[in-house]
Amino acid sequence: MPEFTLHSQLAADTAEVGDLPLCRVLLMNDARYPWLILVPRRADIREVYELTPEEQNLLWREVTSVGQVMMKTLAGHKLNVAALGNVVPQLHVHVIVRQSDDPAWPAPVWGHSPAEPHTPAQLENRLAVIRAGLSGMD
Numbered sequence: 001m002p003e004f005t006l007h008s009q010l011a012a013d014t015a016e017v018g019d020l021p022l023c024r025v026l027l028m029n030d031a032r033y034p035w036l037i038l039v040p041r042r043a044d045i046r047e048v049y050e051l052t053p054e055e056q057n058l059l060w061r062e063v064t065s066v067g068q069v070m071m072k073t074l075a076g077h078k079l080n081v082a083a084l085g086n087v088v089p090q091l092h093v094h095v096i097v098r099q100s101d102d103p104a105w106p107a108p109v110w111g112h113s114p115a116e117p118h119t120p121a122q123l124e125n126r127l128a129v130i131r132a133g134l135s136g137m138d
Contacts, residue, residue: 002043007090010039013115015123017130020137022058023093025066027130030115031122033104034074034097036130038063045091048083063093065137070097073133080108 006024014026014037022042028035040051040059048056067079076097083093096109104112118126 004041004043006039007088007092009088010037010090010092015118015127017127018134020062020066020134022055023062025134027123027127028094028115029117029123030109031118031126032102032116033109034070034076034126034130035109036066036070036095037092038066038095039090039092042091046085046089047091050091059093063095066134067095069133069137070095070130073129084110 010026014028017025017027017036019025019041020038022040023038024041026037026039028037038059040055042051042055045051048059051059063081067081070076071079074097077100078098080096080098081093083091085091098105098109100106102109
């Protein structure tokens with residue numbers, strides 16, 4: 001069986017938060033949005049239907065649990081969840097906490113403007129907050 005490898009674009013654009021039973025959790029390097037990406041740790045998967053039915057259920061449970069934790073932890077206004085894959089073909093799900101005053105509101109964040117990378121201190125703080133929130137996840 002082939003080994004899971006994270007797509008190079010995802011690796012370049014994110015910081016690793018940690019692993020859930022199915023997914024690797026990544027933080028998008030854009031300080032304007034609390035933006036996580038969940039990537040099922042399965043080799044050569046491009047679409048949800050390529051996962052087993054059990055894995056599909058687990059993916060959805062992880063996405064919804066992460067979203068709930070993020071909304072509570074960061075007092076979000078709206079949660080955006082999407083699996084596009086037009087640029088990066090590896091299956092990944094975006095979980096983005098939105099605020100009604102964020103730079104792209106109410107439009108999608110994709111294509112709005114170039115990312116504003118976290119400073120090292122911002123990255124360290126955001127990772128700590130997210131990891132603490134996810135540590136209590138069921």
